[in-house]
């Protein structure tokens with residue numbers, strides 16, 4: 001995939017919007033729709049059209065910085081508060097090869113950085129290194145059994161649930177900032193195994209799909 005031009009990236013920064021766990025969150029859309037390693041049954045963005053586990057550069061980091069800065073300045077003019085700059089794209093945030101670099105340059109703005117991820121690549125060392133730079137990381141855990149994971153998240157064939165769960169444990173133990181977890185409870189899904197990963201999570205959020 002070619003790096004998109006700035007004109008294509010008009011929605012790279014949006015909000016701020018109120019968030020249950022992040023306060024006023026200014027969103028960063030660093031992934032083109034709909035590029036993801038999952039195709040969750042409940043996804044509000046519809047079917048995954050670019051299913052991949054390959055990290056790529058989608059936009060120029062300087063374009064993302066420019067757009068976010070513009071949005072932050074406009075928000076400041078309206079005297080609105082921003083609690084977090086949040087990577088929450090139209091796909092999986094960590095597929096962006098420049099994620100770590102973008103977090104580093106966005107820190108110049110002086111607002112904490114959050115990343116929402118489906119955690120599917122968290123077993124990779126480069127992934128953990130990138131996420132370590134954030135102030136808050138939200139990890140999706142919808143299932144801890146293979147059967148439920150495949151039925152709810154419909155993962156890319158390269159992914160292995162045991163590697164992901166191990167990666168989550170390692171990351172949560174090493175990460176010094178805030179880590180939270182989100183789980184979608186899906187109607188008619190039977191949770192026969194309790195959620196007990198034995199990891200440090202600051203907050204847990206459940207969302208119910210009906």
Ligand code: SF4
Pocket residue numbers: 036037038039040042043044045048090091092118
């Ligand atoms: S991980 Fe997120 S973006 Fe990807 S399919 Fe699931 S809900 Fe949609």
